[in-house]
Amino acid sequence: MSRKRTQTLPDIYKPKRRLCSAAAALASNGQTTVISALNGDIGDVILNDTHAFLKRLRGLFPADKFKHKLPPIVLKHQLxxxxxxxxxxxxxxxxxxxRGVVKLFKLGSExxxxxxxFTNDYEEHVKKTMTALSMSPILIERFSSNVVKKCQDVCISKETLxxxxxxxxxxxxxxxxxxxxTVKEIGNWWLSIPNAGTFMxxxxxxxxAVLTMIRKCKYKEILRKDLEHRKWPKICRLGLIYHVHDIxxxxxxxxxxxxSGQLLRLKE
Known part of the structure; x- marks a missing residue:
């Protein structure tokens, strides 16, 4: 009677769990990881939770509906x-x-x-806009390398410029x-986004439109999942889910x- 010998394989030959499984486990614990090699993009690093949610919101922005004349814009209160x-x-x-990853801009009167x-999106948008106006390549590069990359405030003074x-x-x-x-007051300017008026x-x-939808519902309330599946007017180009995060x-x-899920009830 022959006996088969049981061999123990060295650890190096044993199958390992995929990296994404480990990352998913960390995400489920509310932690943020600096691992982006999951999708093969080593340079795309998640720095903190806010950064992760910013990237998610950025993905909701329908740049194609604006013919790529606007960069992906995220509202601070959406976070x-x-x-x-x-x-x-x-x-x-x-x-x-x-760190120079993002830039903030004043929006509205409040x-x-x-x-x-994201700074890279803004820099690309600025260069494209200024080039279309046939401005000096030297001026474009100086604004990009100095103001875009170095100025962390939402406004800038004439003295600094x-x-x-x-x-x-x-x-x-x-x-x-x-x-x-754009002019803030005498001797001071807001850093601004070209074509921001179209976005606003x-x-x-x-x-x-989305507030009107909720107002027309019984008791002026609706389940979020039901609202997100409603037909959205084509004239409203930002999309329903983008506005759900807004309201x-x-x-x-x-x-x-x-x-049954999250219920959205209109405030009076």
Whole structure:
């Protein structure tokens, strides 16, 4: 009677769990990992939770519907609705700004209304816009390498533009013409997004449309999953899910957890 010898394979030959499984386990624990090789893109690193949610929101922006004349824009309050911890969002967002990953821009008339762009998206958009206006390649490169990459604030002074970055009055006028800076007050400018007016028009129209949908529902409330599956007017180009994050983060609706899912109830 022959006996088969049982051999133990060295660890190197044993099958290993896939890297994505480990990352998924970390994600389920609410942790953020610096691993992006999951999809073969080693350079695409997740730095913190806010960064991860920013990338998710960026993916919702329908750039094709704007014929790629706008960069992917994320509203700061959309993050508040996704993370439920404003202090953490602000701290992590500030860290991303210092690292040069994102830039903030003033949006609307309210003091706390801001939007966020990834720095690479903004730089590409600025270069494309200024090139289309036949502006000097030297001016484009100087604005990109100095203001875009070095200025972390939402506004910039004439003194900084002229003394630190060596822009002339004529060049500043060119920057205003390209809408990469807009007047805040005498001697100060907001850093701005060219064609932002188009975004604001679509954004306000879409917000009004989604709030009207909820207002027409019984008791002015609807399950979020039902709302997200409704037919969306084509004229509202940002998409329904983008606006759902807007009204939740902007606290325009009450969010109630039910056995059927999240219920959105319109605030009076």
């Amino acid at each position: 508040y609705g996704m993370m439920n911890d404003r202090t953490k969002v602000d701290q992590e967002l500030n860290d991303l700004r210092k 003091a706390d209304e801001y939007c966020i762009l 002229m003394m630190d970055y060596r822009f002339s009055d004529f060049e500043i006028t060119q920057l205003v013409k390209a809408s990469v800076i 028009k679509c954004f306000l129209r879409g917000r009004k 939740i983060g902007g606290e325009l609706v009450h969010c109630v957890q039910t056995t």
